[in-house]
Amino acid sequence: xxxxxxxxxxxxxxxxxxxxxxxxxxxxxxxxxxxxxxxxxxxxxxxxxxxxxxxxxxxxxxxxxxxxxxxxxxxxxxxxxxxxxxxxxxxxxxxxxxxxxxxxxxxxxxxxxxxxxxxxxxxxxxxxxxxxxxxxxxxxxxxxxxxxxxxxxxxx
Amino acid sequence: xxxxxxxxxxxxxxxxxxxxxxxxxxxxxxxxxxxxxxxxxxxxxxxxxxxxxxxxxxxxxxxxxxxxxxxxxxxxxxxxxxxxxxxxxxxxxxxxxxxxxxxxxxxxxxxxxxxxxxxxxxxxxxxxxxxxxxxxxxxxxxxxxxxxxxxxxxxx
Amino acid sequence: xxxxxxxxxxxxxxxxxxxxxxxxxxxxxxxxxxxxxxxxxxxxxxxxxxxxxxxxxxxxxxxxxxxxxxxxxxxxxxxxxxxxxxxxxxxxxxxxxxxxxxxxxxxxxxxxxxxxxxxxxxxxxxxxxxxxxxxxxxxxxxxxxxxxxxxxxxxx
Amino acid sequence: xxxxxxxxxxxxxxxxxxxxxxxxxxxxxxxxxxxxxxxxxxxxxxxxxxxxxxxxxxxxxxxxxxxxxxxxxxxxxxxxxxxxxxxxxxxxxxxxxxxxxxxxxxxxxxxxxxxxxxxxxxxxxxxxxxxxxxxxxxxxxxxxxxxxxxxxxxxx
Amino acid sequence: xxxxxxxxxxxxxxxxxxxxxxxxxxxxxxxxxxxxxxxxxxxxxxxxxxxxxxxxxxxxxxxxxxxxxxxxxxxxxxxxxxxxxxxxxxxxxxxxxxxxxxxxxxxxxxxxxxxxxxxxxxxxxxxxxxxxxxxxxxxxxxxxxxxxxxxxxxxx
Amino acid sequence: xxxxxxxxxxxxxxxxxxxxxxxxxxxxxxxxxxxxxxxxxxxxxxxxxxxxxxxxxxxxxxxxxxxxxxxxxxxxxxxxxxxxxxxxxxxxxxxxxxxxxxxxxxxxxxxxxxxxxxxxxxxxxxxxxxxxxxxxxxxxxxxxxxxxxxxxxxxx
Numbered sequence: 001x002x003x004x005x006x007x008x009x010x011x012x013x014x015x016x017x018x019x020x021x022x023x024x025x026x027x028x029x030x031x032x033x034x035x036x037x038x039x040x041x042x043x044x045x046x047x048x049x050x051x052x053x054x055x056x057x058x059x060x061x062x063x064x065x066x067x068x069x070x071x072x073x074x075x076x077x078x079x080x081x082x083x084x085x086x087x088x089x090x091x092x093x094x095x096x097x098x099x100x101x102x103x104x105x106x107x108x109x110x111x112x113x114x115x116x117x118x119x120x121x122x123x124x125x126x127x128x129x130x131x132x133x134x135x136x137x138x139x140x141x142x143x144x145x146x147x148x149x150x151x152x153x154x155x156x
Numbered sequence: 157x158x159x160x161x162x163x164x165x166x167x168x169x170x171x172x173x174x175x176x177x178x179x180x181x182x183x184x185x186x187x188x189x190x191x192x193x194x195x196x197x198x199x200x201x202x203x204x205x206x207x208x209x210x211x212x213x214x215x216x217x218x219x220x221x222x223x224x225x226x227x228x229x230x231x232x233x234x235x236x237x238x239x240x241x242x243x244x245x246x247x248x249x250x251x252x253x254x255x256x257x258x259x260x261x262x263x264x265x266x267x268x269x270x271x272x273x274x275x276x277x278x279x280x281x282x283x284x285x286x287x288x289x290x291x292x293x294x295x296x297x298x299x300x301x302x303x304x305x306x307x308x309x310x311x312x
Numbered sequence: 313x314x315x316x317x318x319x320x321x322x323x324x325x326x327x328x329x330x331x332x333x334x335x336x337x338x339x340x341x342x343x344x345x346x347x348x349x350x351x352x353x354x355x356x357x358x359x360x361x362x363x364x365x366x367x368x369x370x371x372x373x374x375x376x377x378x379x380x381x382x383x384x385x386x387x388x389x390x391x392x393x394x395x396x397x398x399x400x401x402x403x404x405x406x407x408x409x410x411x412x413x414x415x416x417x418x419x420x421x422x423x424x425x426x427x428x429x430x431x432x433x434x435x436x437x438x439x440x441x442x443x444x445x446x447x448x449x450x451x452x453x454x455x456x457x458x459x460x461x462x463x464x465x466x467x468x
Numbered sequence: 469x470x471x472x473x474x475x476x477x478x479x480x481x482x483x484x485x486x487x488x489x490x491x492x493x494x495x496x497x498x499x500x501x502x503x504x505x506x507x508x509x510x511x512x513x514x515x516x517x518x519x520x521x522x523x524x525x526x527x528x529x530x531x532x533x534x535x536x537x538x539x540x541x542x543x544x545x546x547x548x549x550x551x552x553x554x555x556x557x558x559x560x561x562x563x564x565x566x567x568x569x570x571x572x573x574x575x576x577x578x579x580x581x582x583x584x585x586x587x588x589x590x591x592x593x594x595x596x597x598x599x600x601x602x603x604x605x606x607x608x609x610x611x612x613x614x615x616x617x618x619x620x621x622x623x624x
Numbered sequence: 625x626x627x628x629x630x631x632x633x634x635x636x637x638x639x640x641x642x643x644x645x646x647x648x649x650x651x652x653x654x655x656x657x658x659x660x661x662x663x664x665x666x667x668x669x670x671x672x673x674x675x676x677x678x679x680x681x682x683x684x685x686x687x688x689x690x691x692x693x694x695x696x697x698x699x700x701x702x703x704x705x706x707x708x709x710x711x712x713x714x715x716x717x718x719x720x721x722x723x724x725x726x727x728x729x730x731x732x733x734x735x736x737x738x739x740x741x742x743x744x745x746x747x748x749x750x751x752x753x754x755x756x757x758x759x760x761x762x763x764x765x766x767x768x769x770x771x772x773x774x775x776x777x778x779x780x
Numbered sequence: 781x782x783x784x785x786x787x788x789x790x791x792x793x794x795x796x797x798x799x800x801x802x803x804x805x806x807x808x809x810x811x812x813x814x815x816x817x818x819x820x821x822x823x824x825x826x827x828x829x830x831x832x833x834x835x836x837x838x839x840x841x842x843x844x845x846x847x848x849x850x851x852x853x854x855x856x857x858x859x860x861x862x863x864x865x866x867x868x869x870x871x872x873x874x875x876x877x878x879x880x881x882x883x884x885x886x887x888x889x890x891x892x893x894x895x896x897x898x899x900x901x902x903x904x905x906x907x908x909x910x911x912x913x914x915x916x917x918x919x920x921x922x923x924x925x926x927x928x929x930x931x932x933x934x935x936x
Contacts, residue, residue, distance in 0.1 A: 003497075005497075026584055029554060029584065030498065092566070095567065098566045102560075105589050106589065106592055116588065117589065118586060118588065119586070119587040120584065121570055121587070
């Protein structure tokens with residue numbers, strides 16, 4: 001009998017993008033459950049509120065029974081232990097992503113060697129989408145419909 | 157009869173450097189007009205004021221009839237449409253520049269596919285000059301004469 | 313009266329890809345003529361013969377009157393002088409492309425400062441296509457229809 | 469009832485290194501079976517023979533029942549289909565690895581979208597080990613014991 | 625008779641890490657004296673106070689007679705002149721480090737060509753340790769004992 | 781009484797460039813002796829013969845009493861031991877250089893931890909010069925005078 005495979009997909013999701021959506025969907029065959037975990041930091045201002053970010057994620061993934069949305073404070077690896085996740089899921093877009101993620105993942109291994117970080121590559125067509133750019137276009141009244149999940153494109 | 161080729165060279169120019177100056181001069185044979193466009197963001201503090209940054213640019217390029225200086229708010233592609241520019245001009249110095257510029261350019265293509273971003277490589281001798289470094293040296297009373305255009309070196 | 317703007321797009325085109333095709337089409341508004349120049353090196357074996365590579369390019373661009381196909385030996389800048397081109401056109405895909413192209417372009421500037429290298433970014437959807445990968449898939453009987461220009465997809 | 473998860477770990481393994489060994493072991497909790505697949509190319513000379521490379525892998529992984537060793541020719545995705553693998557497993561060490569792997573993975577997705585490439589980061593301590601460097605040290609009579617799996621260190 | 629070789633190792637050391645400690649120790653055979661110089665910027669908030677950061681460095685290096693700790697404001701090259709240092713010492717971890725350090729070093733050469741920046745590579749095992757990550761783990765109550773010098777691990 | 785500091789500067793120097801020349805000169809204040817060591821590999825064809833490469837180096841550095849020229853086969857660290865060098869000197873130009881050099885240096889540390897690799901950054905003006913590019917221009921009859929040391933520019 002094999003263990004249930006649980007992955008945490010951590011981020012600030014300010015807001016969730018089509019890139020995030022695709023990573024989660026493509027990772028579903030690997031895991032029994034994926035917990036999308038919004039890292040909450042009460043000292044940092046965000047563009048969308050914690051409630052908005054959570055709602056955007058819920059609308060995006062409501063039809064997928066193996067996907068849960070959660071909010072956490074503190075270290076990602078501590079949250080993983082609390083929810084019994086053995087894996088952290090991350091998407092890789094670019095070289096600078098890679099170096100940043102590499103540092104985080106290596107330190108997470110130092111803290112909890114039993115938690116493995118698993119990487120998928122972002123789809124080419126979503127390769128230039130970052131939450132920062134989505135916010136910047138949104139703030140200036142530009143059209144972000146092609147950048148965010150269809151489920152939230154009409155209300156964002 | 158061919159269309160007039162107009163390029164926008166956007167940036168914050170805080171301050172304009174010898175690197176910026178060289179890119180504009182080398183791009184002149186490609187375009188009929190280059191509009192150097194200072195992106196203005198009322199929420200972000202700058203080291204030099206908007207007026208100073210504009211004056212530095214005017215002094216640097218006053219002898220070049222095909223170069224104009226402008227200020228804009230909002231998205232670069234929206235400004236391009238307003239001034240009928242078909243091209244965005246950017247300089248590339250380094251790998252981290254490249255990844256940053258790539259994201260911006262791909263999103264600009266998504267927003268307005270008819271506007272093309274054209275890249276020139278920064279001259280080797282200006283390859284380590286960034287506005288950030290110029291400000292840092294200036295703030296500590298260091299000599300920035302070799303880093304900014306000759307036209308403004310004596311007054312900055 | 314302005315000078316006619318001529319760009320050389322050099323490469324080995326073994327074979328031409330959808331990425332090459334898109335760069336040339338997007339660069340057309342910048343130049344009056346683009347000469348696609350196959351660099352011939354009699355000492356290096358190629359996967360497709362010089363004749364095949366030339367024919368693939370001719371079929372791909374036959375409907376574009378401002379595009380010419382040529383073969384050259386020797387230094388790219390020397391070929392540019394022979395055909396009176398003031399510009400070299402290159403596409404950029406990745407960080408490793410960027411570093412390679414930067415070295416070439418800086419040395420070309422050292423040899424002939426009057427010739428400017430102009431870069432466009434490869435379309436995201438063609439970002440992972442290289443001639444090397446196309447050859448590798450072709451050699452093993454894989455399907456390369458989505459990787460090469462439609463005009464040659466049926467015969468390659 | 470869930471499908472059996474099979475991953476192919478392709479490479480030339482000339483020779484297998486401690487880095488390869490660690491990736492396979494760490495990936496075991498993710499998959500039900502990992503097939504280490506030696507890509508055979510009759511036209512390319514290798515430092516160790518196909519038989520040696522296979523034996524090194526067999527000795528390294530003989531105690532792991534979920535790991536199989538295989539040899540294949542042709543495209544990796546075609547081999548995956550033959551062995552019903554839904555996943556390709558790859559290790560990432562460096563920025564240049566990342567760009568290379570990204571191209572390969574994106575083209576594999578183009579060829580067979582149903583096969584997902586999953587990446588783990590190489591352990592820091594094995595980060596500078598490449599088969600190329602192992603061969604180079606071996607060829608000059610240097611000591612490679614710390615670079616290859618313990619199971620083969622005495623005989624290589 | 626040769627000149628005494630003095631190197632400045634500048635940084636904010638917020639806090640000193642095992643990576644910093646290793647670089648200084650490995651650089652000792654190169655220089656007669658190494659001055660670890662905490663760059664003080666009264667406008668920037670730090671996680672550990674200037675006094676704490678200085679004390680951590682003193683405890684870490686107290687047993688090494690050729691290492692001194694200092695605090696400076698202003699440009700690094702100006703501090704080097706004040707203490708008659710001919711060298712700046714820096715550690716390199718990653719590609720993004722490299723590009724950042726390259727810009728700084730080239731500008732320092734422009735300001736004071738007689739001061740040479742000397743780089744050592746960070747030990748592999750400390751390759752993912754940055755002061756930023758140490759602070760982040762510390763803030764969330766994680767264990768940083770493996771990340772900072774043994775001499776301060778118990779009190780930090 | 782301090783030990784004599786000896787550095788080995790290894791390479792194939794096919795041919796020596798202005799970049800190599802500048803690194804050696806700038807490294808002189810760090811070391812008591814620099815041995816420029818041509819790595820000889822009887823199986824690899826070179827553009828310039830071993831004798832030519834040695835003579836180019838001798839002419840370039842003949843006026844510097846602390847610089848010696850040598851030829852070696854085998855591992856660089858073994859040569860260092862033979863000549864009692866405690867340091868390996870390397871120049872860094874680019875991100876791809878950095879990743880390559882990092883692997884080599886880390887493996888050299890694994891083989892002989894007592895030998896330290898010391899890096900200087902290539903001068904900006906020589907940043908795009910590689911021996912490969914020099915050979916390519918030379919082969920096609922281009923002018924390489926600005927790329928190689930003045931001492932050999934007339935005869936190469």
